[in-house]
Amino acid sequence: MEDFVEIYLKSLQSFCPELKDQELDLFASKLNFLELKKKDIFLESGKVQKMLGFIAKGLVRSFYIDRHGNEITVGFYAEQDYATHYPAFVFQKPSHYTIQCLEPTTFACLSYDDIQSMYQQSHNIEKYGRLVAEEILIRQQERIESFIFQSAEERYLHFIKHHPGIFNRISLSHLCSFLGIERQTLTRIRQKLAHK
Known part of the structure; x- marks a missing residue:
């Protein structure tokens, strides 16, 4: 697991360079690792997420079930990303979403209580938390605006451009959703683009 600790700490440093060695050591001391198989559930809809999961290796998707019983995918998260329904995590409320592994996945996990405690101990760690929250807000806003301002073809092209590392790792049905x-x-969009 030492390699995964290193991956996690490097990700922290690249996102918030102000973090000092003792702050990184504090993060490392609080980590727990969880290994799940393909199709395993990291977070179940209706449950409170007690652990924030950083993906050290693997791929997950977040989805909800609509009133017709269809699974609607709202996000894909791969290496170097967090698997979370962040607003529900922050307020410790039941999540509306299920997070499921699409591949065998290793999570570096921090508990809600440990995160809150670390915020109290360090302004830099608190800053890191704010930067993560801002990043999640930006992504959510981009997703909302993609449905307002982009055509289906534009959304598809945007996904290919911004997620090249996971495009071939997900099913077409999950992508369509x-x-x-x-x-x-x-199918029509892909045929049209193939003939350009």
Whole structure:
């Protein structure tokens, strides 16, 4: 697991260079590791998320079930990312989403209580938490605006451009669900782009 600790600490440093060695040591001392298999659930809808999961290795998706019983994918998270429904985590409320592994996944986990305690001990760690929250807010806003301002084709092209590392690791049905389009629509878009 030492390699995964190193991956996690490097990610912290790149995101918040102000973090000092003793602050990184504090993070490392609080980490727990969780290994899940493909199709295992990291967070179940209706449950309170007690651990924030940094993906050291693997891929997960976040989804909810609509009133017709369909799974609607709202996010994909791979290495160097957090698997969380952040607002529910911050307020320790039951999540509306399920987070499921699409591949065998190793999480570096921090408990809610440990994170709150570390915020009290260090302004830099508190700053890191704020930067993570800002990043999540930006992504959520971009997703909302993609449905307002972009066509299905533009959403597809944006996904390919900004997520090249996971494009070939997810199913077309999950991708269609995430993009908010039918499978035949995606087929038409791909055929059209192939002939350009």
